[in-house]
Amino acid sequence: MDNILGDNIKKYRKASSYTQKDLANLLKVKPTTVASWEQGRNKPLMDKVTKLTNIFGVSLTDLVGSDQENEVTDYFSKKPRMVPLLGTIAMGAPITAEQNIEKYIPEYMMDRYADDTLFALRCQGDSMYPLIPNGAIAIIRQQTDVENGEIAAVLINGEATLKKVLHVGKAVVLRPANPEYRDIILDKDHPGTILGKMIKYEMNFD
Numbered sequence: 001m002d003n004i005l006g007d008n009i010k011k012y013r014k015a016s017s018y019t020q021k022d023l024a025n026l027l028k029v030k031p032t033t034v035a036s037w038e039q040g041r042n043k044p045l046m047d048k049v050t051k052l053t054n055i056f057g058v059s060l061t062d063l064v065g066s067d068q069e070n071e072v073t074d075y076f077s078k079k080p081r082m083v084p085l086l087g088t089i090a091m092g093a094p095i096t097a098e099q100n101i102e103k104y105i106p107e108y109m110m111d112r113y114a115d116d117t118l119f120a121l122r123c124q125g126d127s128m129y130p131l132i133p134n135g136a137i138a139i140i141r142q143q144t145d146v147e148n149g150e151i152a153a154v155l156i157n158g159e160a161t162l163k164k165v166l167h168v169g170k171a172v173v174l175r176p177a178n179p180e181y182r183d184i185i186l187d188k189d190h191p192g193t194i195l196g197k198m199i200k201y202e203m204n205f206d
Contacts, residue, residue: 003040004065005049010038012056012063026055032133033202042202080106083139085120086160095119095142095195107139113199117142121153121160123201128162131177132201138162140196153195156184160195 013023013034020034027034027048036042044052053063086095087102096119105120123136128151132138138153146152152165154174163174163184172192174184186192 005043005063006038006040008063008065009034009044009052012052012058013038016056023055027051030133030135032136036201042200081118083107083118083120085122085137105137113141117196118199119196121162123162127176127178127181129178132162136201138198138201141199142196144194146194146197151198153198154186154192155195156186156192162198165194 013020018026020031020038024031024034029048033042037044049060049063053060056063082104083106084096084101085103085105086100096117107118119140119142121138121140123132123134123138126134132151140153146165148165148167150165151162153160153162154165161174161184163176166173166175170187172186172194174186174192176183184190184192
């Protein structure tokens with residue numbers, strides 16, 4: 001699906017003379033969430049889509065486009081996939097073992113990952129800002145390696161961290177997006193385990 005919905009959110013927001021912050025306040029979300037919708041990185045849940053049509057005074061067709069109305073409605077009418085949000089990770093236990101799980105969160109539009117193991121992590125701190133804001137929920141596809149430059153969840157000393165992964169010789173460099181933080185070097189003397197690749201993040205979970 002292309003970004004017709006995001007483009008229309010931006011168009012109607014500007015036509016209504018709202019800033020992203022104004023719209024975020026009306027929807028009770030963060031401005032970064034509105035930005036992610038407009039840029040096509042994430043999609044609003046159906047309750048937010050309905051609120052957007054009321055705020056802008058437009059129909060669902062106006063907002064999502066006539067060619068996509070049925071597709072969008074079908075997506076949101078599906079039963080969501082419940083993804084485990086991990087809390088403290090128990091050493092030696094499988095990633096999605098019950099002792100690691102804080103709660104489950106609903107995720108829509110995950111058909112392409114139907115056969116994959118997914119889990120979620122709550123992002124804490126500003127080491128990945130502005131790429132990923134503090135408080136975001138990152139959805140991770142479990143895998144043991146990632147391509148150079150991809151963002152991964154990595155387990156170090158029992159704690160999961162989210163960083164860009166760079167392969168340098170036999171070492172792995174974990175690079176924060178915030179230049180105020182230093183790289184973390186993983187090697188035989190400083191081991192770490194890649195838990196999986198980040199496929200998206202959301203700001204809508206409480």
